[in-house]
Structures are given as C-alpha cells and as structure tokens.
Amino acid sequence: MTAYLNILSIDHVKSMSFDALVVHLRNPETIRIAGPCITEVVGACNVRIFLAAYMIAYRPTSVFESMDELSSPLFASAGPVLSAFEEILKNKRSNDDTFHAMVQEYFKCFKTWKVPDSAKLISRIKHALVALYTAEHHLPADEPIDSPLKV
Secondary structure, three states, rough: OOOHHHHOOOHHOOOOOHHHHHHHHHHHHHHHHHHHHHHHOOOOOOOHHHHHHHHHHHHHHHHHHOOOOHHHHHHHHHHHHHHHHHHHHHHOOOOOOHHHHHHHHHHHHHHHHHHHHHHHHHHHHHHHHHHHHHHHHOOOOOOOOOOOOOO
C-alpha cells in the first residue's frame, strides 16, 4: 500500500500535467503496483476505470468536452472515491459500506457516461466506412486490385 501511495497519492497526481498523468496511468509498472492494491480495497473491478478517476477528478477539462448531465455526476463521484480510498490506505483501516456505495456510484456514473461516447464512436466508424466504400466505387475501372486506394 505504501508503494501505491508513492506513485498515486492525490498530491502527486495533482502536480502532474494531463499528458504526464495519462502516461503515468498507462505505465505497466503503475498498473502492476496499483492493481492488487485496488482489488484488495475495492474488490474485483476494472482497475483502469478506477485509475481513470484520477484524470476525471483532477484534470476534468482535459477529459470532458463540457460538463453536462452525464459528466457532472461522474466528476462529482470521482474525487470523493479517491479521497476515501487514500484515507483507507493511509490509515490502514478497512473499507465500509459507505465506501463501497461510493465506488459503485462512481462505476455506475462511468458506465452511463461512456454509453453515448460508444454510440458516437460507432456512428463515426460507420460513416467513415460508408465514405471509403463510396470513394472506392469512383476509382477508375483499371485501378490495380492491390492499389492502396482500394478498400
């Protein structure tokens, strides 16, 4: 748990730029240290989604395009979860029902927030594929089969 606080204390995270934080959270060593600690305190969960709370809580303008009805609850839930988590680690106390409720609320808000993002991404990919196939139909008939212009 000390190793976790050495690399992911709230004060340390707040001192990082968004780009540095992204690199830090993706670092395999960070995941290796954080994963077991998060699992021990939080329970079985997606460690990367839990770690995303650091970006959400402390670099929201880099995460959200705007604060809307989906991002506001996520932002509001991320900071308290991380503060409570750090308090549990620092004081070596056990988690309780209040903490578990906070964690569940954070994960619920995260899932709700990601649904429109996923839908937007699927729509963008669909439109890009349609555009590629449409463009391919406008290629000359004698375009080589192995042309990089063909889909």
